[in-house]
Amino acid sequence: xxxxxxxxxVSPERLLLSDEADMVTVPGSEGDFGVxxxxxxxxxxxxxxxxxxxxxxxxxxxxxxxxxxxxxANPSKLTVLAEEALPMTSVDAATLEQRIKNTEEDLVxxxxxxxxxxxxxxxxxxxxxxxxx
Amino acid sequence: xxxxxxxRNRIASVKSIRKIxxxxxxxxxxxxxxxxxxxEAARPxxxxxxxxxxxxxGGLKDNPGAPALLAGSGKDQVHLVIVATADRGLCGxxxxxxxxxxxxxxxxxxxxxxxxxxxCVGRKGRDQLKRQYAKRIIDTVEFVQVKRIGFTNAAxxxxxxxxxxAAGDFDVCSIVYSEFxxxxxxxxxxxxxxxxxxxxxxxxxxPQGNVYEYEPDxxxxxxxxxxxxxxxxxxxxxxxxxxxxxxxxxxxMDSATRNAGExxxxxxxxYNRTRQAMITKELIEIISGAEAx
Numbered sequence: 001x002x003x004x005x006x007x008x009x010v011s012p013e014r015l016l017l018s019d020e021a022d023m024v025t026v027p028g029s030e031g032d033f034g035v036x037x038x039x040x041x042x043x044x045x046x047x048x049x050x051x052x053x054x055x056x057x058x059x060x061x062x063x064x065x066x067x068x069x070x071x072x073a074n075p076s077k078l079t080v081l082a083e084e085a086l087p088m089t090s091v092d093a094a095t096l097e098q099r100i101k102n103t104e105e106d107l108v109x110x111x112x113x114x115x116x117x118x119x120x121x122x123x124x125x126x127x128x129x130x131x132x133x
Numbered sequence: 134x135x136x137x138x139x140x141r142n143r144i145a146s147v148k149s150i151r152k153i154x155x156x157x158x159x160x161x162x163x164x165x166x167x168x169x170x171x172x173e174a175a176r177p178x179x180x181x182x183x184x185x186x187x188x189x190x191g192g193l194k195d196n197p198g199a200p201a202l203l204a205g206s207g208k209d210q211v212h213l214v215i216v217a218t219a220d221r222g223l224c225g226x227x228x229x230x231x232x233x234x235x236x237x238x239x240x241x242x243x244x245x246x247x248x249x250x251x252x253c254v255g256r257k258g259r260d261q262l263k264r265q266y267a268k269r270i271i272d273t274v275e276f277v278q279v280k281r282i283g284f285t286n287a288a289x290x291x292x293x294x295x296x297x298x299a300a301g302d303f304d305v306c307s308i309v310y311s312e313f314x315x316x317x318x319x320x321x322x323x324x325x326x327x328x329x330x331x332x333x334x335x336x337x338x339x340p341q342g343n344v345y346e347y348e349p350d351x352x353x354x355x356x357x358x359x360x361x362x363x364x365x366x367x368x369x370x371x372x373x374x375x376x377x378x379x380x381x382x383x384x385x386m387d388s389a390t391r392n393a394g395e396x397x398x399x400x401x402x403x404y405n406r407t408r409q410a411m412i413t414k415e416l417i418e419i420i421s422g423a424e425a426x
Binding site: 008010011012013014015028029030040041042043044045069070072074079081083084 | 171174175177178179181182185283284287344345346347348349353354357358361364365368
C-alpha cells in the first residue's frame with residue numbers, strides 16, 4: 001500500500017503537526033479507530049489517550065498524548081482538533097502523576113452529579129494511560 | 134524670561150521621554166509580531182469548529198431536546214456582557230473604544246428593561262466602567278502576571294461563564310473586544326456567545342460529496358462541542374485583543390516619539406534665541422558703558 005493519509009493535529013493555540021502517514025490511530029470516545037487513506041467521512045469526539053502515527057513522511061513513527069477534542073476524517077484527510085496535545089516523549093510519569101492528583105482533587109470539589117461523573121471518567125482514562133506508559 | 138538653565142533642563146527631559154517612547158514602540162512592534170502569529174495560528178481550530186457546529190446545529194436547532202447553549206434558556210431577561218480590554222494603558226484610544234462600544238450595548242439593553250451583568254477582562258476596562266456601573270460588575274479577570282495568554286486562561290473564563298449559565302445566572306452572553314484588522318485599525322466588536330449564533334450552512338459533505346458519519350451521535354457531539362466553542366471564542370477574542378493592543382500601542386508611541394521630536398526642536402530654537410538675546414544685551418551694556426567714558 002503506497003497511499004498515505006494526510007493529517008493535521010491542531011490545538012487551540014497552534015497547528016502542531018501537518019504531515020502524511022501510512023496510518024493514524026485515534027482514541028475516539030467510542031473506542032480507538034485507525035485511519036488509513038480512503039477512510040469514510042467520520043466525525044468523532046476524543047477521549048484522553050494516545051494518537052499513534054505510523055510511517056509519517058517527515059515525522060516517522062510518533063505518538064501524541066491528547067486530552068479530549070474531536071477528529072474529522074475524510075478519504076483524503078484527517079484533522080484532529082485536540083484540546084491539549086503533547087508529544088509522547090515529553091510526557092513522563094511525574095507530570096501524569098501530577099495530573100491524576102489534580103483530577104482527584106477536582107473530583108472531591110465537584111459540585112453536581114454530572115460534573116462528578118465527567119471527572120471520574122477523565123480520571124479513569126488518565127489511570128489507564130499511566131498503566132500504558 | 135526663563136533662564137537658559139531651565140531650557141536646558143526641559144530639553145534634556147523631553148529627550149529622555151523620547152528615548153522611552155521610542156523603546157516602547159520597538160517593544161510593541163516585536164510583541165505585535167508574536168501576537169499576530171498567535172492569532173493566526175489559532176485560526177484553523179476555530180474555523181474547523183465553526184464549520185462542524187454550523188453543520189450539526191442546522192439540523193438540531195428546532196428539536197425540543199436541543200442543548201441550552203444552542204437554543205438559549207428560553208428567556209431574554211438577564212444579559213452577561215464580557216468586556217475584554219487590555220491591562221495596560223498607553224495605547225491610544227484602544228481601551229476607550231472598546232469601553233464605548235460596551236457602554237452603547239449596555240445602555241441599549243437597559244433601555245429595553247433588561248438586567249445587565251458585567252464581567253471585566255482586563256484592568257483598564259474595569260477602571261473605566263467602575264464609575265458608572267460599579268454595581269453591575271460581578272468580577273474582573275486580570276492577566277497582568279501572564280506573559281503570554283494561553284488557551285488555559287481562556288478556558289478558565291469559559292468555565293466560569295458556563296457554570297453561571299448552568300446555574301441560571303444569565304440568559305444571554307456576549308463579549309465585547311477589539312477585532313484586529315491591521316496594525317493601524319482595530320474595530321471594537323460585539324459578539325454573542327450564548328446562545329450560539331449559527332451562520333447558515335448545510336450538512337457537512339466530504340470532498341466526494343458524501344455525508345459524514347458521527348460517532349457517537351450528532352446530539353452528543355454537539356453537546357460536547359458547544360462548551361468548547363465558548364472557550365475557543367473567548368480565546369480568539371483575547372488573542373485579537375492582545376494583537377490589537379500592541380498595534381495601538383505601537384501607533385500611539387510612534388506619534389508620541391514624533392511629537393517629542395517637535396517639542397525638542399521648538400525648545401532648542403527658543404533656547405538659542407534667548408541665548409543670543411542675552412549676548413546682545415551684554416554687548417549693548419559694554420558698548421554703552423564704553424561710550425559714556
